[in-house]
Amino acid sequence: MSWRVLKFGGTSVGSPEALQAACGIVRRAAAETRVLVVVSALAGVTSRIARQLETALARDPSWRDPFRALRARHREQLQAVARGRPAVAAADALDRGLERLRDLLRAVELLGEATPRTRARVMAAGERLSAPIFAAALAADGEAAAPLDGTEALVARGSYDEAFPDVGASRPKLAARLATLGDVLPVVTGFFGADAAGDVRLFGRGGSDTSATAIGAAIGAARVEIWTDVDGVATADPRRDPAAELLPRLSYDEAFRLARGGAKVLHWKAVAPARAAEVPIVVRNTFRPEAAGTWIGPDAAGTS
Numbered sequence: 001m002s003w004r005v006l007k008f009g010g011t012s013v014g015s016p017e018a019l020q021a022a023c024g025i026v027r028r029a030a031a032e033t034r035v036l037v038v039v040s041a042l043a044g045v046t047s048r049i050a051r052q053l054e055t056a057l058a059r060d061p062s063w064r065d066p067f068r069a070l071r072a073r074h075r076e077q078l079q080a081v082a083r084g085r086p087a088v089a090a091a092d093a094l095d096r097g098l099e100r101l102r103d104l105l106r107a108v109e110l111l112g113e114a115t116p117r118t119r120a121r122v123m124a125a126g127e128r129l130s131a132p133i134f135a136a137a138l139a140a141d142g143e144a145a146a147p148l149d150g151t152e153a154l155v156a157r158g159s160y161d162e163a164f165p166d167v168g169a170s171r172p173k174l175a176a177r178l179a180t181l182g183d184v185l186p187v188v189t190g191f192f193g194a195d196a197a198g199d200v201r202l203f204g205r206g207g208s209d210t211s212a213t214a215i216g217a218a219i220g221a222a223r224v225e226i227w228t229d230v231d232g233v234a235t236a237d238p239r240r241d242p243a244a245e246l247l248p249r250l251s252y253d254e255a256f257r258l259a260r261g262g263a264k265v266l267h268w269k270a271v272a273p274a275r276a277a278e279v280p281i282v283v284r285n286t287f288r289p290e291a292a293g294t295w296i297g298p299d300a301a302g303t304s
């Protein structure tokens with residue numbers, strides 16, 4: 001059976017209601033085909049962690065202040081979506097992830113410096129908290145699912161903060177890892193892969209889309225769906241320009257130009273892996289799943 005990769009952005013997992021909607025979308029897809037989920041950090045979390053990092057670097061102990069809220073938000077979300085089930089593995093993963101983040105930031109404060117490698121590890125924390133929650137939400141809905149770290153899924157090359165996925169090198173690694181999961185639905189942390197040493201390399205802010213298309217290319221997915229908070233790719237940012245028009249079909253080149261020009265609905269690095277493997281990308285709205293979205297493929301707009 002062929003694969004479909006479904007990626008959910010920060011707002012699509014940012015509240016229990018949104019996550020519940022996302023789970024419904026995943027379950028409907030999983031009834032038809034094999035599904036792999038790629039997930040972002042909860043909305044606002046990566047930016048908050050970035051600010052904590054800067055505060056720790058300045059040796060300002062107030063980097064600790066957001067921890068209580070960060071822990072509470074993730075725990076509450078887990079509790080809401082687990083609906084009375086214990087979700088012990090996810091609760092442990094949250095505790096471990098927060099503890100690891102605290103250790104890293106403590107070290108940064110102590111030293112008053114952070115190498116690019118350390119910065120990347122800090123920034124990866126948000127996705128490592130959201131993937132266990134998504135997997136627990138699916139499990140509560142009767143869909144066996146497990147979180148999978150981006151470092152186990154993708155090989156990344158380039159700098160620690162602006163790397164690119166290496167699809168060819170990722171293919172055998174991902175195939176081996178997926179084989180161990182059997183029928184369990186993988187929920188992969190977006191935003192980063194691993195270098196040869198196994199260290200985190202980020203694809204850049206907004207890079208979870210790139211994780212999704214790179215994984216889609218590596219497993220030969222039938223398509224990659226980018227589930228977000230707007231109906232699709234438009235001529236301009238619909239939140240800023242009321243005249244923005246939805247674009248139902250785009251070629252890879254057209255999508256690349258829009259993304260590179262700043263349309264953050266699709267991360268610009270996400271286009272190349274999909275184009276190389278000829279995997280279509282469909283951009284859709286988690287909050288309006290009835291909308292058809294934007295289809296991005298080899299053909300120019302309007303032709304098919």
Ligand code: ADP
Pocket residue numbers: 008009010011012040206227228229230232233234235236237238239258262263264265266
């Ligand atoms: P996610 O968290 O799902 O990855 P992003 O915030 O990264 O979502 O991207 C979705 C946002 O991109 C939309 O809320 C919208 O405001 C913005 N955006 C910017 N340019 C465009 C465009 N041309 N078409 C659609 N959305 C756009």
Ligand code: ASP
Pocket residue numbers: 009010040041046047126190191204205206207208209
């Ligand atoms: N969480 C990361 C960011 O906020 C990656 C993503 O959401 O795509 O940049």
Ligand code: MG
Pocket residue numbers: 009206209264265266267
């Ligand atoms: Mg995004």
